[in-house]
Amino acid sequence: MKRSHVFLLAVVAILIGALLVTLQDASVYATFDMAQKQQPETVTVVAKLDLDAPLHFDPKTTLLSFTAVDKEGKRARVFYNQPKPTDFERSEEITLTGHATDSAFIATDILMKCPSKYTDKEGVMPESASVNTPAEA
């Protein structure tokens, strides 16, 4: 066997190894139900903030607690031991990384999708403008 073949084999072996590690490290997109079943494994849940439920932030302990609704409509109380992200209430969708306990979901990371980031033209250049103008004219 030629030396180049040995190296090719080594490269393929390392590549497969790296892929396996990546797959192992990758968390999964889950629902709150799945997170419950898989506790204490770290999962990622895409959810919406429930604005009707109490949202509490205690700056002294930096504990934020709120209720989120996942894509299947399941609600969960979420605790996040970091300062409340700016414009948290305005978020359209939140991506929670963390794990479930029997009673709540403990988030270690929150990524928000804000409507402002995805320019919301309807809000600014609205039909309302078109409704109002004929009256003026």
Next chain:
Amino acid sequence: MTYLGEHTFWAGLGRMFIALSFAGALLAAFFYGIQALRSPAEREERPAHGLRSAGRWAFSLHSLGVLGTIGALFAALFNHWFEFDYVWRHSSLDMPMEYIASCFWEGQEGSFLLWMTWHAALGMVLMRTAKSWEYGTLMTLSLVQLFLASMLLGVYIGDLKIGSSPFVLIRELPENLGLPWTEFSDYLMRIPAFRDGQGLNPLLQNYWMVIHPPTLFLGFAAVTIPFLYAVTGLIEKRYTEWALPALPWTFFGVAILGTGVLMGGAWAYEALSFGGFWAWDPVENSSLVPWLTLVAAGHLMMVVKHKKTAPGTALFLTLFSFLLVLYSTFLTRSGILGETSVHAFVDLGLNGQLMAFLGFFTIGSLLLLAFRGRHLPKSPSEDAFSSREFWMFIGSLTLLLSAAQITFSTSIPVLNKLIGPEGMIPLLSTQMAPPADAARHYNSLQIPFALIIASLMAIGPFLRWKESPAALVRRVLVASIVSALLGALMIWGLSLTEPLYAALLVISLFAFVANADYWLRFLRGKWTAGAMAMAHMGFALVLLGALISNAKKEAISTNATYIHADFPSNENILLPLRDTVSMYPYYVEWMGERTEGHNRIFDIAFYEVETPLASWVDGERKHLKTSFTLAPFVQMNARMGNVREPSTQHYWNKDIYTYVSYADLRPTAEKEGDWDEPMEASLQAGDDIFLFNEYLLHGDTLVVQDASFDPESGALNDLDIELTMTLKAMDGTATSIILPYHLHGNEVETTEVEIKDTPIKLRFDGVTDESGTFKVTAWKKKNQDPPFILLQAFIFPYINVLWLGAILMALGSLLAVWKRIYRSLSEEKK
């Protein structure tokens, strides 16, 4: 109908220029293509200068089109013509002039245009310098530009949207077509929303946004040029010759793209509150990966140039680097990263086109490589173990593996689309998400690769053709001893316990010392010969600086409040206003906040203990001296959301990095809260009365300033009196207060006076006639909590090593470019 106030001439002009650049690229590809597909020998036989001139003309017209498009777009941005969707979306009236450039490339269309501009500029250089390579390279470049220009066309063929034009007017957007307001010829004056644009995302409003994108896109454009040479080499069967002219471009790309990527890191570190210079974010990763493969390609090109054989891997890596740039374009612009990245572009609905762009060049390159693969010259013998070439090959493979790993992990959202439960071929039962702890994931895989790369960088330069291992050991002996000693010292000094980090520290030191040694001893420190050593030393410093500043990054703002076993103590310190708090090794005090423009600035003073003895007396101000003050701020932007921006104190050996992680950002009036139910008091001069169980109010004197009586009836007409009182707090501080009272005819005028430094407000309601008793109403504020902020503070040790390394690396690579240009110029003269 003509609309009033619209600049439709400029819109038409802009579109015309885009069409010109598209048509120019098409013609250039055609004219150059005819000649490019003939072999060089054929071309020599039948020179067909006319075709070459036609190609040059077409490409020049294309470049003119690109320039014109830029001009028209700048005119629209500069003059705030908000009827243009692009202008309205990305700029606003209150933006400082220097950010006009930033809004130019904030959107996808503008950044495509930026990329095209660099391509066109480099293409004009190629036209003059490429000689026999002109046909193939410019044909391929024209094809690339054709795809890019199509992204800006903004035309519809049936329902198919081709490109997104930056010159679309808002009333022409599909979602607005037919709306009643578009029927008014004076809609621009009538609808207030058109008076101002949305403005630039506040995250992007700093000078980094002015310099980072042009640098990065020049880097991307520079990756294209070696690709053009490789493609031409394959088409024209000049399998090894292409490496020589491609090399300076490759090093140029390495320098510029490397600078661009690290500039992004510097930006994140200086102006964003991500808490570091590198977060393994998909967008960062996808600009790093082409750099890694380009470095690998450059090293193998040197082997090909030197040995004139076995160009397969070099060709593959060169093609692959460009394809990775396209893939990176696809990732960041298709919206596929939406949930996983903080700074991807907005989806413009051009995914099909982006995929066609990526697909055309991927399939084209692979087919070309496959068809020509059999004819590639093979090396007659295998490289010796001790040869530089062999180890360069190993190093390049390692870089490729490193790039492959980063790409794979970054592509998880793409994998979900392909094989996820809702994907095209549903292989997976659940959606994969990116690694929860990105830093740990990437570090654990990338550090071993970095170890190999750094070792090869150290030993590589000393490798000579056909030498015994013993000779090599003798050569690197000095460097290894020096770096082992220095490394041990640093590991001890930094108390670095992680074995993988310690290993990388020693090895990257080795790479630095070995290259310095090689340059000084073997090349006698000659500047012109130092390109390789300098670039290697720079990269070693980048590794070293990244390693130390990350591994020893220390959060000094710890909050030790125990909540629950599930919540480890976190990194946010609570700072009440004007209270000195210990934050080892500093004491910090939040001095207050102020507003400058859009920024709410928080002044934080850092104190150090003056003498060790004084530190025993905890927190007494006289033992502390001000070391420095930092001013982290929050940029207030109602439309885009508020942005926290850090402030950093730089020392040569460490940075103290802070940002406000939480603050009450409501306006002051709103923040102060409501008043409690009032309390009414009656007292006479000399009386004391308790207010809210906290304050003692003392009535001093009543002074009549002015009084006038109606001369006929003798009734009081005008009265102007002042009541002087003293408010004593529990701690004994007394405040003297003057409360006015005016009477004009029947109208009584009283004033509510807020007492400074207290939550109290008083009002003098007048005097009861009989006994001269004053009536006073008192209020106390409801919300009495002292204001506070939460602060995060980190120490990044030796981060300057990283920036120094970046500069050195760029200089070394540019030196290599200059050396090659100089050499080819002097060869021409002979």
